[in-house]
Amino acid sequence: MSFPLVRHRRLRQSVGIRNMVRETVLHVNDLVQPIFVAYGEGVHNEISSMPGVYHFSLDTLKPEVDEIVALGIPAVLLFGIPETKDSIGSSAFAEDGIVQEATRLIKQWYPDLLVIADTCLCEFTDHGHCGMVHTFERDGQMHGDVINDASLELLVQTAVSQAKAGADIIAPSNMMDGFVQAIRIGLDDAGFEHVPIMSYAVKYASAFYGPFREAADSAPQFGDRKTYQMDPANAREALREAESDVLEGADMLMVKPALAYMDIMRTIKDQFDLPLVAYNVSGEYSMVKAAAMQGWINEKAIVQEMLTGMKRAGADIIITYFAKDAARWLQER
Numbered sequence: 001m002s003f004p005l006v007r008h009r010r011l012r013q014s015v016g017i018r019n020m021v022r023e024t025v026l027h028v029n030d031l032v033q034p035i036f037v038a039y040g041e042g043v044h045n046e047i048s049s050m051p052g053v054y055h056f057s058l059d060t061l062k063p064e065v066d067e068i069v070a071l072g073i074p075a076v077l078l079f080g081i082p083e084t085k086d087s088i089g090s091s092a093f094a095e096d097g098i099v100q101e102a103t104r105l106i107k108q109w110y111p112d113l114l115v116i117a118d119t120c121l122c123e124f125t126d127h128g129h130c131g132m133v134h135t136f137e138r139d140g141q142m143h144g145d146v147i148n149d150a151s152l153e154l155l156v157q158t159a160v161s162q163a164k165a166g167a168d169i170i171a172p173s174n175m176m177d178g179f180v181q182a183i184r185i186g187l188d189d190a191g192f193e194h195v196p197i198m199s200y201a202v203k204y205a206s207a208f209y210g211p212f213r214e215a216a217d218s219a220p221q222f223g224d225r226k227t228y229q230m231d232p233a234n235a236r237e238a239l240r241e242a243e244s245d246v247l248e249g250a251d252m253l254m255v256k257p258a259l260a261y262m263d264i265m266r267t268i269k270d271q272f273d274l275p276l277v278a279y280n281v282s283g284e285y286s287m288v289k290a291a292a293m294q295g296w297i298n299e300k301a302i303v304q305e306m307l308t309g310m311k312r313a314g315a316d317i318i319i320t321y322f323a324k325d326a327a328r329w330l331q332e333r
């Protein structure tokens, strides 16, 4: 059968029919709102490259969390800006670290709001790398290699301290080999066998993280992350990364960034049965904000289309700086 018997437009002729045959529906339960918690008092500073996203100190955090809960968003993802940084990122795993303190507070205020802790060292190391580094000088320039296996111990300590503080989900984003296994064993040994791991399984070395590195003050002081984050040109490697994490005990798999990697999301979704997380990263947020502020695009329509596209590509969960906006728009419907 073909035209004129077949007419695709029959199912598009009214809002009622379009709603009825819609395949992909965004829901507030899909959303995770990232929060940047900073050391200090009275901090409520907008991040210049991410309009609408703020640094909060612990004493200014409550209204933000109130709003997230009121909108029905089920989870937040915490990033920390510590008072001090050192070569091993000690404040990442300090009992009174900024993420640990924020987690305790939020769980006190809202026991049912899920706190996801990003487990990485880059916000806490003075060199800005995601693990310990071995540094050396060559031709008058600083260089460094990340020390994979020794860094795992620090990441385990970080994850355990986050779980102790009450984190509901551990989200390791450091891309060291073996990080999921190390953290799973570490959590289990510490009695946190019920705490799931949301693994940043497929994380590309991406220019889309630019604004985040301003927000988290985590830009590498030398070199880049290309020896541990993935080459954007590679798709088969994503399967190997995801498979390792599944075998090592990951409970959820993430693909990051989102927009330029929709094909990777679909592949991972088709190959693995774990819930799939898309991270709609800082650069993706900032591009939309910048164009919207110029009046060049319709922000609300663009954001809904992007997030729906991520779901259509297979994402079950979407981490996005637009979570509050999206939740508000979903309520309006």
Ligand code: PBG
Residues within 6 Å of the ligand: 118, 120, 122, 130, 173, 174, 208, 209, 210, 211, 212, 213, 280, 281, 282, 283
């Ligand atoms: C930590 C981490 C990064 C992001 C999330 N966790 C930065 C990076 O790898 O440089 C990026 C998030 C974003 O851009 O929104 N490793």
